[in-house]
Amino acid sequence: MPAGEIEVSMAEEEGIKIHYLTSPVRIFGGHDKQVTHLECIKNRLGEPDDKGRRRPIPIEGSNFTLPVDTVIAAIGQSPDIGFLSERFGIKVNHWGMPVIDPESFMTVRKGVFAGGDCVTGPRNVIEVIADGRKAARSIHKFLTGQEKQGYRFYYKDQAPFGRMPNYEVTPRQKQNDLPMKERWDLNAEVELGLSKENTFKEAGRCLLCHFNIFIDEKCVLCGGCIDVCPHNCISMISRENVENADALCDEGAIPGDWDAVMVIDEEKCIRCGLCVKRCPVNAITMRRFAYSEE
Known part of the structure; x- marks a missing residue:
């Protein structure tokens, strides 16, 4: 049975011994009906299946x-959703999960919606919450006949822009846990969360992927931003080597003999803001991607 790294480390911390590649076979008990022994068998990993998973094979x-x-x-x-098909006639797939319309989340039975783990199997909580929001919009439309208003997306200038010092090398902050001797109380919460100081440090590690760099027509092609970029994600490229260059701005701050464009690799960018500080003509700005319900 697979387990996460954190689950394994916490189990070992609490004194649990883990027997890897081991399966239970039989349980033995005494005359007083109290269990006394557990018979197990060792396994080896078989060949990968079509999904790459190697299933355990008992060693004789x-x-x-x-x-x-x-x-x-x-x-x-x-x-336990077996009752859906038996009592309500809702169609299920070969895994016994409800079949739904991927857009509306409605099952074959009108007015019955489904989403989350019971439809797709285990996923992360963010995806399941997203299912709930999408299904809620469909239910709203089904009940009222009205389409719920969508979202308006926009960029917002972020000035001044600052970062926590050494944010790119700050390690993940460890949360506080209940001392071992106090964990025997089953009503006590073991994971106590982060302290206020560590919470700020952890939040400061965010790479701010929703921030983007914009270079406008004031750019004088000085190359200063290229010099200060710690990850070499800004390049100055001749316009003739850029596809669809006609869609770019035709007017720059200084007409010159060399026609070039500035290109930013957003995947390599760590949003340090050094290029914004270095630009001599304030042609570079950091803008935050945002949205609001219309």
Whole structure:
């Protein structure tokens, strides 16, 4: 059964011993109906399937027993949605999950909507929340007959623009956990979150991908921004080597013999803002991508 790195480290921290590539076979108990031993078998990884997953294969003769007094079955969970097809006639796929319209999230039964893990299987919480928002819009339209207003997207100038010192090398901040001796109380929260200081540090590590660099027609092609860029993501390229150059601005600050354009690799950019500070004519601005409901 797969587990995340954090789950493994926290389990080992609490004294749990992990037997890798091991499967339970039988549970033994005494005359008092109390479990006494758990028989297990070792496995080896088989060949990758069409999805690249290597399934465990039992190794014959590798059985062994562990002395135990309690056995907890923890093999994962899935939603119990068998009643949907049986009682309500909702069509399901071969995995037993509801079939929906990908745009409206409506099932084959009019007025019944579905989304999230019960439709696609386990995903991250952000994607599931997005399903809920999209489905809510469809439900609103179904009930009222009116399309809910969309979003307006725009860029907003961000001036002055500043960053936390050394943000690009600041490590991930570790949250505070409850001391081990206090964790036996099952009503206590183990993960206490970040302190105020570490919260600010963690927030400061954000690479601000929703910020973009804009270079306007005041640019004098001095190359100063190229000199200060720590990741070499700004380039000055001859206009004749740019596709669809006719769509670019034809007027610059200084007409010259060399016709060039400035190109920025947004994937390499770390939003340090040095190019904004270096530009002698304030041709470079940082603008924040934003949206609002119309």
